[in-house]
Amino acid sequence: MTNDARHPDARARAPLPAVNSYTEWDPLREVVVGSLLGGVFPDWQESMERVVPDAARPVFRELGGAPLPAGLLKAAEEELEGLVAVLEGHGITVVRPDAVDHEVPFGTPHWSARGGLYAGMPRDLLMVVGDAIIEAPMSWRCRHHEVDAFRSLIKSYFRRGARWLPAPRPQLTDELYGGGADGWAVTEFEPVFDAADFLRFGRDLVVQRSHVTNDFGIDWLRRALGPGFGVTVVETDDPHAMHIDATLAPLAPGKLLVHPERYVPHEVFAGWEVRPAPPPTLPREWPMYFCSPWVSMNVLSLDPETVVVERQEQPLIEALTEWGFRCVPVDFRHVYTFGGSFHCVTLDTVREGGPGRYLGVP
Numbered sequence: 001m002t003n004d005a006r007h008p009d010a011r012a013r014a015p016l017p018a019v020n021s022y023t024e025w026d027p028l029r030e031v032v033v034g035s036l037l038g039g040v041f042p043d044w045q046e047s048m049e050r051v052v053p054d055a056a057r058p059v060f061r062e063l064g065g066a067p068l069p070a071g072l073l074k075a076a077e078e079e080l081e082g083l084v085a086v087l088e089g090h091g092i093t094v095v096r097p098d099a100v101d102h103e104v105p106f107g108t109p110h111w112s113a114r115g116g117l118y119a120g121m122p123r124d125l126l127m128v129v130g131d132a133i134i135e136a137p138m139s140w141r142c143r144h145h146e147v148d149a150f151r152s153l154i155k156s157y158f159r160r161g162a163r164w165l166p167a168p169r170p171q172l173t174d175e176l177y178g179g180g181a182d183g184w185a186v187t188e189f190e191p192v193f194d195a196a197d198f199l200r201f202g203r204d205l206v207v208q209r210s211h212v213t214n215d216f217g218i219d220w221l222r223r224a225l226g227p228g229f230g231v232t233v234v235e236t237d238d239p240h241a242m243h244i245d246a247t248l249a250p251l252a253p254g255k256l257l258v259h260p261e262r263y264v265p266h267e268v269f270a271g272w273e274v275r276p277a278p279p280p281t282l283p284r285e286w287p288m289y290f291c292s293p294w295v296s297m298n299v300l301s302l303d304p305e306t307v308v309v310e311r312q313e314q315p316l317i318e319a320l321t322e323w324g325f326r327c328v329p330v331d332f333r334h335v336y337t338f339g340g341s342f343h344c345v346t347l348d349t350v351r352e353g354g355p356g357r358y359l360g361v362p
């Protein structure tokens with residue numbers, strides 16, 4: 001039976017599976033937006049040494065498990081609400097994590113942490129590949145239970161048909177840390193990765209080895225995804241490597257925005273137009289506990305022509321406009337303070353489109 005009251009867009013918006021996302025750029029229908037509410041400073045561990053800004057180390061040592069600064073947090077939460085309003089204004093469904101108490105200390109038989117962190121960066125923790133939600137085995141001890149805030153969402157997606165793939169729970173004993181001969185902060189003791197070290201290009205994923213992602217973890221994911229997907233390791237020139245999404249940003253098929261110094265050309269991007277992002281505009285004195293100002297290029301694609309960009313990153317807005325994109329400006333500098341921007345704080349659970357092939361892999 002036809003439904004005459006159907007919205008004119010109804011055909012274009014035909015129903016999709018509960019979870020369906022293969023790329024970083026296909027038209028966005030539903031997205032998880034993280035929450036920084038109740039967030040605490042991470043308890044210090046040596047493996048953070050090479051990834052966090054110098055100024056953050058003494059703070060984490062001293063204040064691990066203590067609440068993040070209230071004023072900055074409030075400003076960041078308001079910016080997150082602003083992002084939610086913009087996304088909803090574009091007809092995108094937004095879902096949020098549960099409130100959990102991040103101040104509760106926890107431990108295993110082998111170690112303890114003075115608290116958790118936050119539920120602000122679902123991109124770090126979860127990965128959607130097609131109809132599957134993958135839970136990453138995080139290597140920072142304070143992030144061991146971070147997924148709890150997202151569990152009711154994951155269960156709901158599972159009940160509606162999604163596949164649910166938690167990686168093997170890591171033990172995070174001392175053997176994992178201390179660095180191998182290769183200079184990484186994590187050894188090959190057991191599989192670990194953060195989901196944000198991967199980017200999705202249809203049937204192909206690209207990943208960087210980092211101070212939170214080891215080869216064992218990459219191999220686990222490759223085998224879990226099976227022969228239908230390819231996982232290519234790309235080199236990046238980032239001595240502080242943790243999360244690839246301020247280094248490479250695929251914005252549409254054939255269009256790759258890159259960090260001008262960290263990008264190392266790779267044959268998978270043969271045929272792609274690669275453009276360097278202009279330098280960030282963030283003032284030098286801006287408080288940054290987790291990351292560099294290059295999260296300016298951590299944009300979120302609403303579709304292959306539309307990107308959400310920080311309002312004050314005018315050089316980037318100009319560069320992207322010139323490249324043919326429509327930029328949606330959103331204030332987000334206070335969120336930067338806590339480790340990321342639009343790509344980090346989101347997890348796109350539903351995008352249109354299917355498993356295409358976009359990369360030059362054999």
Ligand SMILES: NC(=[NH2+])NCCC[C@H](N)C(=O)O
Pocket residue numbers: 121123124196240241242243244245246290291292293294295298339340341343344
């Ligand atoms: N998913 C994320 N949290 N990404 C943020 C990556 C930031 C990157 N490590 C930098 O400092 O430039």
